[in-house]
């Protein structure tokens with residue numbers, strides 16, 4: 001079977017965000033596995049206005065075309081007020097069928113590993129028919145970042161990252177048969 005295309009989706013768009021550093025770490029270790037085509041997807045590049053507030057048919061088409069090219073996702077999720085960012089929720093709302101019957105893993109961060117945001121995301125993914133896998137990388141703003149801004153992950157997270165990617169690839173391949 002040909003390699004799956006897995007998008008590493010950066011969930012934050014704010015000035016000064018740390019998500020690009022986390023996404024690069026995921027991509028570096030994912031690429032080293034050689035088992036799939038991994039690509040960083042930056043929501044900020046798609047300039048999606050709040051859903052329904054402006055005519056965004058071009059942006060929506062570009063976003064859906066990108067999602068359609070993917071078989072699975074790794075969501076880089078940051079905790080904002082005990083949930084996911086508004087930017088990520090808006091981007092999730094901009095597509096429907098393009099998410100369906102694909103797999104996903106979660107890499108989250110926050111004061112308690114972004115756990116509350118990750119669990120909220122799982123509920124949303126259920127509605128979008130995205131199969132989110134069990135193993136989850138939970139990074140601490142206190143111990144995996146210096147000054148809450150420079151990403152210095154503990155070595156132990158690599159175990160979960162690899163197990164999570166194993167599951168995303170296995171389910172991504174299985175779900176491809178449904179599409």
Ligand SMILES: Cc1cc2nc3c(=O)[nH]c(=O)nc-3n(C[C@H](O)[C@H](O)[C@H](O)COP(=O)(O)O)c2cc1C
Pocket residue numbers: 012013014016017018019078079080081082083109110111112114141148
């Ligand atoms: C609006 C806002 C709300 C936040 N709320 C939480 C929170 O509830 N729990 C938490 O652990 N961190 C919270 N944080 C801290 C963020 O997780 C932290 O700033 C993180 O770096 C944000 O991700 P980003 O840099 O990719 O934007 C919040 C940050 C912002 C900007």
